[in-house]
Amino acid sequence: MPLIDTHTHLNLGDYDDRKDVVERALAADIIRMVTPGVTLESCFSSFALAEDYPGVFFSAMGIHPQEAHTWTASTYAQLNELSQHPTVVAIGETGLDYYWDTSPQDIQHTVLRAHIRLAKERQLPLILHVRDKAGSTAAYDDLLRLLREEEAQGGVMHCFSGDLAFAEQSIELGFYLAFGGVLTFKNAKVLHEVAQTVDLQHVVLETDAPWLTPAPFRGKRNEPAYVRFVADKLAELRNLPVSEIARITTANAQRLFRF
Ligand SMILES: [Zn+2]
Numbered sequence: 001m002p003l004i005d006t007h008t009h010l011n012l013g014d015y016d017d018r019k020d021v022v023e024r025a026l027a028a029d030i031i032r033m034v035t036p037g038v039t040l041e042s043c044f045s046s047f048a049l050a051e052d053y054p055g056v057f058f059s060a061m062g063i064h065p066q067e068a069h070t071w072t073a074s075t076y077a078q079l080n081e082l083s084q085h086p087t088v089v090a091i092g093e094t095g096l097d098y099y100w101d102t103s104p105q106d107i108q109h110t111v112l113r114a115h116i117r118l119a120k121e122r123q124l125p126l127i128l129h130v131r132d133k134a135g136s137t138a139a140y141d142d143l144l145r146l147l148r149e150e151e152a153q154g155g156v157m158h159c160f161s162g163d164l165a166f167a168e169q170s171i172e173l174g175f176y177l178a179f180g181g182v183l184t185f186k187n188a189k190v191l192h193e194v195a196q197t198v199d200l201q202h203v204v205l206e207t208d209a210p211w212l213t214p215a216p217f218r219g220k221r222n223e224p225a226y227v228r229f230v231a232d233k234l235a236e237l238r239n240l241p242v243s244e245i246a247r248i249t250t251a252n253a254q255r256l257f258r259f
Pocket of ligand 1 (some may be wrong): 007009036093208
């Protein structure tokens with residue numbers, strides 16, 4: 001039952017036992033994994049994995065919205081050059097984060113617009129992150145507005161966390177919804193509603209490892225093998241066999257990243 005982890009950060013510093021983690025993923029039939037850059041450094045470390053495991057790991061080039069303040073006059077050209085690497089399948093992760101607010105919002109907007117343009121220039125899908133403070137939808141509203149203004153050409157809403165209206169608008173704009181470990185949390189009622197309602201042709205799976213570990217390992221370090229728990233939960237919510245969820249989401253991920 002092949003699965004694809006469309007968003008994992010095995011290239012970051014939390015994996016001294018990286019080899020074992022990859023072995024467990026392969027043993028669990030996780031056939032492909034995408035490691036997005038969040039800084040220029042992690043763009044480079046994402047290449048190392050893609051070169052060690054050809055055909056298994058793929059890269060995405062981007063500066064995370066929390067790191068938007070590190071953007072300089074030369075960053076666009078650097079990302080553009082890096083994204084010509086043959087293992088690059090997407091631009092990101094980029095987006096808007098009003099939760100941590102580590103970068104001023106106007107800078108986040110400028111940097112997001114630049115990523116959207118780069119994705120269009122390179123003809124690659126975008127990997128988007130969006131997070132807001134509880135009770136506020138400003139980040140979600142701004143994200144949709146900027147995608148429309150820049151005429152973005154699609155990609156994926158990573159770690160999908162919006163409501164049904166946001167899900168529908170995302171799909172309309174050509175974005176897949178990526179469900180991760182949060183889907184397995186009992187209190188994720190809005191997310192469960194979205195997962196039960198949306199057209200599965202627009203859904204992919206991810207872990208966002210090392211974070212957001214699914215039940216039953218919630219609170220521990222996450223790893224790609226655990227994407228199976230997300231598939232199980234989606235199968236339960238849709239009342240479908242997990243093999244069917246695997247078939248659909250794997251085909252979607254292949255289409256999204258043109259593997
Ligand atoms: Zn991420």
